[in-house]
Amino acid sequence: MTVQMESASGRTTGVPVPVPAVRLTGVTKDFGSVHAVRGVDLVLEPGEVVAFLGPNGAGKTTTIDMILGLSRPTSGSAEVFGMEPRRAIARGLVAAVMQTGGLLKDLSVRETVEYTASLFADTRPVDEVLASAGIATIADRKVAKCSGGEQQRLRFAMALLSDPALLLLDEPTTGMDVEGRRAFWGAIRRDAQLGRTVLFATHYLEEADQYADRIILVSNGRVVADGSGNEIKALAAGRTVRATLRGADTTALSTLGGVDRVEVRGDQVYVHAKDSDAVARYLLTQTDARDLEIVARGLEEAFLTLTGGPDDEGGQP
Amino acid sequence: MNHPTKPLASSRFRGDPENLSTIVPTDPTARRVPPFGGFNATVLRLELKRMLRNRRTIIFTLIFPAAMFFAFGGTSGSQARVGSGNVSAYIMVSMALYGAALTAAAGGAMVALERSLGWSRQLRLTPLNPVAYILVKALVALVMGAIAVAVVNIAGIVQGQPEMPLHAWIACALVTLVCTLTFAALGVFVGYVVPGENAMQILGPGLALMSFLGGVFIPLTAGSAVWHVAVFTPMYGVAEVARSPLTHDLPWYALVNAVAWFLVFVAGAAWRMSKDTARV
Numbered sequence: 001m002t003v004q005m006e007s008a009s010g011r012t013t014g015v016p017v018p019v020p021a022v023r024l025t026g027v028t029k030d031f032g033s034v035h036a037v038r039g040v041d042l043v044l045e046p047g048e049v050v051a052f053l054g055p056n057g058a059g060k061t062t063t064i065d066m067i068l069g070l071s072r073p074t075s076g077s078a079e080v081f082g083m084e085p086r087r088a089i090a091r092g093l094v095a096a097v098m099q100t101g102g103l104l105k106d107l108s109v110r111e112t113v114e115y116t117a118s119l120f121a122d123t124r125p126v127d128e129v130l131a132s133a134g135i136a137t138i139a140d141r142k143v144a145k146c147s148g149g150e151q152q153r154l155r156f157a158m159a160l161l162s163d164p165a166l167l168l169l170d171e172p173t174t175g176m177d178v179e180g181r182r183a184f185w186g187a188i189r190r191d192a193q194l195g196r197t198v199l200f201a202t203h204y205l206e207e208a209d210q211y212a213d214r215i216i217l218v219s220n221g222r223v224v225a226d227g228s229g230n231e232i233k234a235l236a237a238g239r240t241v242r243a244t245l246r247g248a249d250t251t252a253l254s255t256l257g258g259v260d261r262v263e264v265r266g267d268q269v270y271v272h273a274k275d276s277d278a279v280a281r282y283l284l285t286q287t288d289a290r291d292l293e294i295v296a297r298g299l300e301e302a303f304l305t306l307t308g309g310p311d312d313e314g315g316q317p
Numbered sequence: 318m319n320h321p322t323k324p325l326a327s328s329r330f331r332g333d334p335e336n337l338s339t340i341v342p343t344d345p346t347a348r349r350v351p352p353f354g355g356f357n358a359t360v361l362r363l364e365l366k367r368m369l370r371n372r373r374t375i376i377f378t379l380i381f382p383a384a385m386f387f388a389f390g391g392t393s394g395s396q397a398r399v400g401s402g403n404v405s406a407y408i409m410v411s412m413a414l415y416g417a418a419l420t421a422a423a424g425g426a427m428v429a430l431e432r433s434l435g436w437s438r439q440l441r442l443t444p445l446n447p448v449a450y451i452l453v454k455a456l457v458a459l460v461m462g463a464i465a466v467a468v469v470n471i472a473g474i475v476q477g478q479p480e481m482p483l484h485a486w487i488a489c490a491l492v493t494l495v496c497t498l499t500f501a502a503l504g505v506f507v508g509y510v511v512p513g514e515n516a517m518q519i520l521g522p523g524l525a526l527m528s529f530l531g532g533v534f535i536p537l538t539a540g541s542a543v544w545h546v547a548v549f550t551p552m553y554g555v556a557e558v559a560r561s562p563l564t565h566d567l568p569w570y571a572l573v574n575a576v577a578w579f580l581v582f583v584a585g586a587a588w589r590m591s592k593d594t595a596r597v
Contacts, residue, residue, distance in 0.1 A: 093348055100435070119351065121351040
């Protein structure tokens with residue numbers, strides 16, 4: 001959180017914007033008996049690049065839909081720049097890039113951008129947007145004849161027409177190669193420096209860690225963690241000590257320094273701890289434990305623990 | 318094909334730094350809302366362009382009805398009197414109705430197709446007001462319908478056989494246009510039931526069949542076996558209504574038929590649309 005505050009205050013230009021880019025207050029969303037979003041409170045400050053990280057069905061898309069005003073929260077409120085999402089969209093303040101669809105096949109690339117541009121009060125010139133998205137040379141090509149990558153560029157051109165202050169991206173780099181991905185994020189980060197807020201949904205942990213100032217981890221319709229990449233990583237710090245030990249004394253193990261959790265599966269004991277040395281020393285000297293193994297807990301595992309762990313009170317809908 | 322190795326948006330900023338401030342989203346309240354809910358001439362132009370360059374639309378809605386008029390309109394007895402005109406005029410009005418109905422149905426089916434493509438969702442991320450969107454679609458349907466009616470009427474003038482007073486000529490054309498709204502609703506309805514581009518493959522032959530049954534292609538003999546079925550079919554009512562300025566004859570059940578089918582198709586379209594709101 002501190003990181004992006006610095007970058008926000010370090011913005012070179014612009015009137016300070018007193019209102020947050022996004023404010024969700026106690027937002028829930030039900031589809032019949034399914035609770036897709038179970039109470040989300042969220043504030044995004046201008047200029048932040050935020051990753052919305054979570055497995056499929058976590059409620060990412062539902063939440064984004066509410067920020068975009070495509071659906072209404074069952075309870076709670078969603079505000080964009082201090083106004084109702086629809087009003088912010090009418091002012092061209094919000095744009096989104098979806099992964100698929102959203103294009104008419106019988107229009108040309110230029111016509112698609114012209115069509116979209118005509119709907120806003122103020123936009124950047126069509127030719128300029130085409131050129132900067134790298135699709136000026138295919139401007140007269142029908143959308144149906146464009147490759148997936150070209151269609152994605154077109155979607156970005158459309159999204160950036162109105163110079164949005166908030167940009168929402170749904171799995172933005174799917175299908176891009178490594179080089180394209182790096183260039184894409186370079187551009188996104190530069191925009192953020194100028195005050196644009198970016199919220200992107202992803203289920204790639206690595207991407208979230210590399211490119212976001214802040215990671216919001218969602219699972220079962222709730223925010224389960226919110227912080228910088230390092231903070232999220234810290235959640236995953238520590239190692240797991242596994243050993244074969246019959247009748248393990250779990251209470252004694254739990255009281256060892258730095259132990260987070262003790263699990264017993266048959267004659268296997270798993271101790272999740274920050275100080276794995278102490279646990280290993282204890283097990284090998286004080287007990288009959290054998291076949292001992294120490295494994296580092298990766299981000300991937302932390303992710304699973306946080307988003308899909310058995311102690312998740314939410315349970316399945 | 319060629320994968321984006323270049324940044325997607327990297328060079329999107331104006332090169333000169335002094336211009337950077339203009340792209341910074343500064344004060345959100347300073348942003349303007351477009352007038353008329355986003356309704357504008359560019360959208361109308363592009364929507365019309367889309368319709369006019371669709372080869373299938375052109376063939377089935379503009380060429381086919383005119384060809385049908387030439388096929389049926391020149392037969393013997395076309396000079397016989399009907400109301401304030403002749404049989405040829407009667408056939409011309411019928412064919413114009415058929416063409417306009419097809420056009421409207423094609424336009425309606427496109428709404429559903431656009432929704433399935435995610436275009437409607439895309440539009441909801443712009444300032445375009447839903448009412449403005451419907452207005453654009455309705456205007457495009459009316460213009461296309463007018464073109465369809467005009468093409469058949471020009472075919473009639475070129476052929477030289479149709480004959481009716483000018484006011485009847487104009488009245489028939491205008492009433493025909495209004496009647497096409499029924500088929501715009503049918504198009505939306507069928508477009509939702511049969512997703513994708515297959516809708517027109519059903520609507521095309523379907524409307525042809527209805528036109529045969531409804532007395533658009535071949536005149537019905539009142540009281541005949543076919544007539545007893547025909548009076549309940551969707552084309553019958555509108556055909557009688559569209560021709561009434563010429564025939565000066567509008568049975569009450571034809572009017573009931575026209576209104577009833579209009580309501581049925583609008584209800585059907587509304588029903589399918591409301592079922593589709595889960596994810597716009």
